Amino acid sequence: MKLNVTKSSLYEHVSRIGKALSSPKRLELIELLAQGEKTVETLAQQARMDVRLASAHLKALREARLVESRREGKFIHYSLSGQDVAELWLNVRDVAEAHLLELRLALEQMSAAPDVLSPESRESLLAKARSGDIVVIDVRPEAEYEAGHLPFARSMPLGELEKRLAELPVGKAVVAYCRGPFCVMSDEAVQLLKKRGITAHKITDGVTEWQAGGLPIER
Amino acid sequence: MKLNVTKSSLYEHVSRIGKALSSPKRLELIELLAQGEKTVETLAQQARMDVRLASAHLKALREARLVESRREGKFIHYSLSGQDVAELWLNVRDVAEAHLLELRLALEQMSAAPDVLSPESRESLLAKARSGDIVVIDVRPEAEYEAGHLPFARSMPLGELEKRLAELPVGKAVVAYCRGPFCVMSDEAVQLLKKRGITAHKITDGVTEWQAGGLPIER
DNA sequence: CTAACATTCCAATGTTTGTTAGAGTGTTTC
């Protein structure tokens, strides 16, 4: 029998948010939810964890009011309870990257192999995409593309990429993106494309980073 | 016997930052450190906790690279390891305030009594302070004032306020501030001033909020 | 109604964390 003592100092309240951010699994769920609303099953599958565990973590996130749920028939759809939550995730990630050497090393090692497009300005990328100079592909699952994607990007989920290579205009450089710097799907896409002789690069920005930078998102 | 397995997924690294933010005591220490570097003893005293406990929490914060320490003779001075850490704290606090009803209620209740200056723009406050239209007082301990304060503010620590009332120009409205919305020192200052018949208001901004808003800080 | 399914709840496990007590380091002052 637990008593509801609510040791409610102001810091206590804020620490509930901190607690929600203190588990790697929950952070992964937040990043996935930043790509659009999802069911528990989808989340569990994409984060490779047991459904029960995902449910438990989602409960914790819901209690910290970072996520909301919506029932639709058999399924319960979870989503972040605001754009500010996605931006908080970016903020925590940036601070971690700035101060934790280990993380910076791990990230460098990860994206050392495939071509990362030099961080030219987001606007210049946008301009090239608009003019048709380059082809921007979104290699995330289609549902995430539907929930919001970069302007002028076309959906080309990693799993289908190989079969759908013919859809890509010949001779044009391809720029791939996925969920953000922690996501390896764009790396794999670039590898595959280069193997087929297609000029390909990746950008580490995902939709969340793009949006947080004040740039437009299409739907 | 613990093995140093370092389950180093990327999320694992970021969660170290989250863990550091998951304890109310640590958050309080972060807020205090945002006011300027401090020794363990000062921190323990201001946060009303045992020195040993403060030391333990500081160790955790240091391991998450959110704070740094610097030895100077007998004393070890702790400080945030970057402005970004202070801004992360603001970000977490803002998200908590936006999504946790309980916190918003607690805050409203807290600042219901004393006069909160209507959130007129920071610039207009600055202008009035510059022109001498109002007197801005910083009621934090003097050391924190020294480490950085609002432009045109004069130091008037809460503990000395009563003795030093004569220093205030007569007939002018006083605006008090302290560490931020969680800090009650400005509330107490306003109460005391009003009791003496002095027109007094508070602003909830502290130096950190002011600075994060892109406004200048004096030193 | 029942069956199938998505999701959550409950209970039990081992692990991590917060806290305090007491001892130990390193630095200054005499």
Added chain:
DNA sequence: GAAACACTCTAACAAACATTGGAATGTTAG
């Protein structure tokens, strides 16, 4: 050198947490 001081480390315990197995809930489809 010794004493005083600021701070940290070790050990210990209770509380909180993550994870898994098994059962329960609520919904749709028949």
